Amino acid sequence: MAASLRFSGLKTPPTYSFPKQTTSLQCHSASPTLLSFAAFRPSNSSILRNISLRRCCESRVFRVCCQGGNVDVIQRNEFEAASSGEAENQLTCVMKFGGSSVASAERMREVADLILSFPNERPVIVLSAMGKTTNKLLLAGEKAVSCGVTNVDAIEELNFIKDLHHRTADELGVERSIVDGHLEVLEQLLKGIAMMKELTLRTKDYLVSFGECMSTRIFAAYLNKIGVKARQYDAFEIGFITTDDFTNADILEATYPAVAKRLNDDWISDPAIPIVTGFLGKGWRSSAITTLGRGGSDLTATTIGKALGLREIQVWKDVDGVLTCDPNIYQHAEPVPYLTFEEAAELAYFGAQVLHPQSMRPAREGDIPVRVKNSYNPNAPGTLITRNRDMSKAVLTSIVLKRNVTMLDIVSTRMLGQFGFLAKVFSIFEDLGISVDVVATSEVSTSLTLDPSKLWSRELIQQELDHVIEELEKIAVVNLLQHRSIISLIGNVQRSSLILEKAFHVLRTNGVNVQMISQGASKVNISLIVHDTEAEQCVRALHSTFFESDLPELDQ
Ligand SMILES: Nc1ncnc2c1ncn2[C@@H]1O[C@H](COP(=O)(O)OP(=O)(O)O)[C@@H](O)[C@H]1O
Ligand SMILES: N[C@@H](CC(=O)OP(=O)(O)O)C(=O)O
Incomplete structure (x- = not known):
């Protein structure tokens, strides 16, 4: 049976055929840039999956994307003819x-x-x-x-x-x-x-x-x-x-x-x-x-x-947007005018209370700009979060602190050349359903931090930790380090040498020893692990250096 595309909410819904599909597709939203559809199972009308229909900027077509790839193409003017009139009254x-x-x-x-x-x-x-x-x-x-x-x-x-x-x-x-x-x-x-x-x-x-x-x-x-x-x-x-x-x-x-x-x-x-x-x-x-x-x-x-x-x-x-750091730690934090979804997601995930850690995902998938504004000061421009922004001048965007993190140093009991060590370590965390935040690794050792929120939401924190360590000790020597903080430097990792040079200068001047550092696949985040007691002082010192003094001219 061929699938059809129905535009719900239209007075005379047009129908499009999808020769190779066996589901029906129902439009549930329309915007200038994105249309979303649900694919329904014909037998019982249950939802099979969502489909995004995105405007192809160059050609005058909309492209329907299913999980496995494109399944068909609709002429854009056909859709516009069908939906005009309705758009004027839609929720905006x-x-x-x-x-x-x-x-x-x-x-x-x-x-x-x-x-x-x-x-x-x-x-x-x-x-x-x-x-x-x-x-x-x-x-x-x-x-x-x-x-x-x-x-x-x-x-x-x-x-x-x-x-x-x-x-x-x-x-x-x-x-x-x-x-x-x-x-x-x-x-x-x-x-x-x-x-x-x-x-x-x-x-x-x-x-x-x-x-x-x-x-x-x-x-x-x-x-x-x-x-x-x-x-x-x-x-x-x-x-x-x-x-x-x-x-x-x-x-x-x-x-x-x-x-x-x-x-x-x-x-x-x-x-x-x-x-x-x-x-x-x-x-x-x-x-x-x-x-x-x-x-x-x-x-x-x-x-x-x-x-x-x-x-x-x-x-x-109740703040003028996403700020350069938590205003409760440093009152001179400044609003950040622009962020990418990726930067905002890292910032939220690594502890900036201002946004929920998962909240950027739907916005990024739908490519819908997010504006963070202050209801106490509506005239302030706030922060605009979009897919891309001009990064040519960007160095550091924001500094985020996640406190009370548990860190584990895990060193293999077998010496060099052991394959499968990391796989074993991570399978233990997977089996126990514990998320890992930051990782730094060599062939025979790894240091990692555990997501505190995932631990706090449970009751048996200490027993769980004991259990993890017991399992890890079957293959490694484990050192448990509690009361650590992750300082995340969110910014342009293309400038990582400059960021690290300045950051380490600040840390050395303040007598702080970094216990672990990670610059992962994310192009926007460098994480430093320090002791909880030193963390706030570090954030303030880093803020002064990166946001309150002139940085050297950047090469373009
Ligand atoms: N980087 C940051 N930028 C802005 N606010 C931050 C940041 N880090 C922490 N905050 C805190 O987040 C608060 C806003 O988030 P939240 O309390 O969840 O707001 P709401 O309840 O209005 O949704 C601010 O009042 C501020 O204290
Ligand atoms: N009321 C919930 C949900 C929420 O989002 O609150 P707020 O927007 O005030 O952070 C909470 O306190 O967690």
């Missing part, structure tokens, strides 16, 4: 506001004004929980484990959360009933935790979901109250399908067409600004609520951006 961008941006009624009002100050945009809004609600929910859960059922209603954090959401509703002039149901269930859940005397990862995710569910309901109600039509969505009800890795779930491919279809269909049939919960998903096996890891609303936003093929993804924070 996604705007994500983090907890700091929606921390109070006043902040919510300012965010509403900010959204309305872009009359030409038809945005999808993604919100995090208000202020520190997620932390408070987790604390309340931990207290419930040991406080006894009768004392749950006295948990300070529960009362703080109730008060914050009631007060916010009152101040915005929306009914408290918009969150009352959630607050009641939240209290029941805490009583359940108190009764069971345990807080599983699955329950933790359900517990923290109340934060985003309530902030989005209040905000949507407020927009409607001031005459701006808005519709609230729980991400786990509109197709955010994830793995069942509670507290750290990954988004599955099926999410893109499902989310696009739901948001587009609703928008076309009854336009209202979508207000979507960040951070949350639904486990594909368990059907339970999952979360995408702390700070996961950024990932929700980029996922929606890619799913709908939007023009731009905006993440609104």
Whole structure:
């Protein structure tokens, strides 16, 4: 059976045939640069895979790409003829506001004004929980484990959360009933935790979901109250399908067409600004609520951006963009005007709290620019993250610190010439499901660091480490070094000699010994491992050298 390409949401959907395919393809988004499709299994309409249809700049064709390569080509003018008229009314961008941006009624009002100050945009809004609600929910859960059922209603954090959401509703002039149901269930859940005397990862995710569910309901109600039509969505009800890795779930491919279809269909049939919960998903096996890891609303936003093929993804924070280093470490950090997806991903992965580590992936795959802006200072230009940027003058872009890292020095017990040593070492980490961050290696020895977040999210940290070492000691002498920090120099590795020369000068002047260094395949990151106690001082000194004094003229 030949496959066909249907353009959903169009009044007279054209159909294209794909002679060699046996699936049907349904368009779920259209933008000037990217169209996304889902391939459906004809027998039961389940999603087979997503397909990106990208504009070929030179020729007047769109190219359909399947996993294995191109499967067919469509004339661009045919598509444009089919989709014209619809594009004018499509959703244009996604705007994500983090907890700091929606921390109070006043902040919510300012965010509403900010959204309305872009009359030409038809945005999808993604919100995090208000202020520190997620932390408070987790604390309340931990207290419930040991406080006894009768004392749950006295948990300070529960009362703080109730008060914050009631007060916010009152101040915005929306009914408290918009969150009352959630607050009641939240209290029941805490009583359940108190009764069971345990807080599983699955329950933790359900517990923290109340934060985003309530902030989005209040905000949507407020927009409607001031005459701006808005519709609230729980991400786990509109197709955010994830793995069942509670507290750290990954988004599955099926999410893109499902989310696009739901948001587009609703928008076309009854336009209202979508207000979507960040951070949350639904486990594909368990059907339970999952979360995408702390700070996961950024990932929700980029996922929606890619799913709908939007023009731009905006993440609104409480800082003037991505900065040259963490402002909590060094207050003279400066905004970085431009970054590539690769630089931003390294920066996020190596610990810059400003972006979720996985959030660049959908944006890069969809080639959708990400703008990091300050909701407290909207006129600041922020940071623009795109596929490419002019690197000819770039040396160092940002310095990132990841603290409390565990490092292992592993030396083979057999001497030179032993093959398979590294393979054995890494298979041990694979078997135990532990991620490795930075590696430096020779034929018979290797030093590596373990991803702290992957360890922290588990309970048996010490036992797990003991187990790793026990396994490694069967083939090597192992030295465990804790309380180390990774300082990542994100920048133009084409200039690595200059970066290293300056960095080592700074470190020597400050009497710091580097314990490991790695410049891997990534063209944007050099990692230095130092002791935790020296790390912040190093970052400040490096910042002064790279960003506050003139660097030598660069050869072009
Ligand atoms: N390199 C960096 N650039 C900008 N902010 C950073 C950086 N490193 C750490 N941060 C911290 O990240 C915070 C913003 O991220 P986050 O708290 O997740 O924002 P939100 O909750 O608004 O999404 C800033 O307030 C800042 O303290
Ligand atoms: N509320 C969640 C998700 C999130 O993304 O928050 P924020 O945007 O405030 O970092 C958290 O605190 O992790």
